[in-house]
Amino acid sequence: MRWKNRPPGSNWGDFGLDDQLGRVNLIQAEQVLKGAAEIRAGRSFCLSLPLDLPGGNLLNPRRHPPRLEPTYRDGKPVLNFPMARIDKDSIDVVSDDQVLISLQYSTQWDSLAHVGARFDADGDGHEELVYYNGYRADHDVKGPMQYGEHGEETACGCDGRNLSFAGALGIENMAVHGMQGRGVLVDLARHFGEQRKLIGFDELQEVMHADGVEIEAGDFLVLRTGFAEVVTRMAGDPDPEVLHHSCSVLNGRDARLLEWISDSGIAAICADNYAVEAYPAAEAHGRKSILPLHHHCLFKLGIPLGELWYLPELASWLHDNGRNRFMLTAPPLRLPGAVGSPVTPIATV
Template sequence: MTPSPTGAGRLDRAAFDDLYRRVVAAAPAGGRPRGALDTITAARVLAAVGEVRTGRHVSLAAPVTTRARADNPEPARHPMTGAVAGRLRGRGLEFARDRIEMNVHGDADSHLDALCHVVYDGTLHGGVPAATLTETGAEALSVALAGAGIVGRGVLLDIPGLRGVPWLEPGEWVTAQELLDAEAAQGVRFGPGDLLFVRVGHRRRRRDLGAWDASAARAGLHPGAVELLAERGIAVLGSDSNNDCAPSPVDGVGFPVHVLAVHALGIHLLDYLQFEEVLPLCTEEGRWSFLCVIAPLRLVGGTGSPVSPIAVL
């Protein structure tokens, strides 16, 4: 693994447990039925609408992949089930139809992680028993919590841009100090109720060099950075990678950022987005915040959903 140039190191289990307790302590007090989404107040939504100046808008999602790749051994299935060439009657009304089947939590397609997605020490976020996960779906903390959509102020931090490289190499991690340095360099600050997006360049590397086994090696946040996110009170965390780097920097915990963000803080995660369309718009306009609208499927009991977040500048 290529070392991160900015310093945070590996953690043993005891150090991670201490970090977990600090993150929980830094979170806002009081019950939050929808987790960190409850920090997105009506006033903050109205303020986010004020981010719109030019009306230009792009998706933060990657196209759904239907062909097997090194990072996607179980690609989505998208069969045509209605009118297609070779099955057309040629007279009267016909309908083109199709269906989609996909692994929501894979390493290629853009998706949202619900609060029931992460089981840690036998519980879900807020101490909800893991036994609420049943064969027919999640009885608590499902993606239905976001059924009304997520609308708020998006903030993009470009870590490759900060480092002066096209992308971070698989295995590298992003530290809290780099998030602060990116804020200073870009003239933006993320805060309570924001949708924070951290670019590591995963999608550009995949585009330029081809797919690789992202389950074994990918760039992401160092778990220590989550303490800063807790202090700032963000509502959502997203990345063009998995948010977690691999190999994990924590002994015995494979996805420490997922544990800290989802389980400890109740933050919905957005994995495997793409920022290559919004990046030039932000660069051109010289601003790194925008209105963001996310509409997950209204899937009662679901552990997540494919999504196409829309950034409006």
């Protein structure tokens, strides 16, 4: 068994000792049928930004825009490539490309291998670097460098196939499951505009009550803050100072909000902003997570997070038609070992 202790308030083991899906397990046939029942108009909405937005790397210096280029044959770019170079009688012209992409640069899913914690899962008084359901850094989630409990560097932990590799909790688990069911929109932007506002339990419930929003176990909670719309208006040249002070963000330090997430049974949280929660989070004393909502959702409960989704057209249509529920189809890439993935979510109403 990977763990003897589980974090307080977590659901480790509830879906099985080897579970790698967390609350995504709640998205079963019944939830798919609930989503399908929301299809009445036969209209679909793309919920993805163009994957070259937000633009640059000022929002996160580690993540860069995708670099698209041709593949090559005999050192020549295969773009408008006349196959007569291969067979003089061929009439074909071929284009073929490839991309170098930061998987969490734009519209994305976080897998359960994205954020873990230092936690004494063994019950021996020493903390390990662990992820949801007790999966271990360097054993299940490997990289080119091993880090000790306090960040010290030790020997390489990669397996030779890739420089990083989530042998457990990788994004492919979500892809195989399907990530299709009922989405429920909470339109924070309609109530609070584009002002920077911390959203805790009280504010979320206020908006849900005003708009008649009801959430059930297994639903995708979808939050519109307006952030992606601000990003879009910047047209690939983002102003970090403006963005860091724009739109609603969940308050990951609000204990009542975290408790509601636990009790609600939601299978995933999808938002149009960067990180879903306020970063940096509100000040807290003592040992803490700097991403408390990520810690609660990814590490404790196995709730994947979607970020930088694009929601204005869907939100407008739902408002005009007095609705807040829809069919959501949002599988990530089936890329074994990845800890995140671009996604092109589709809402159907």
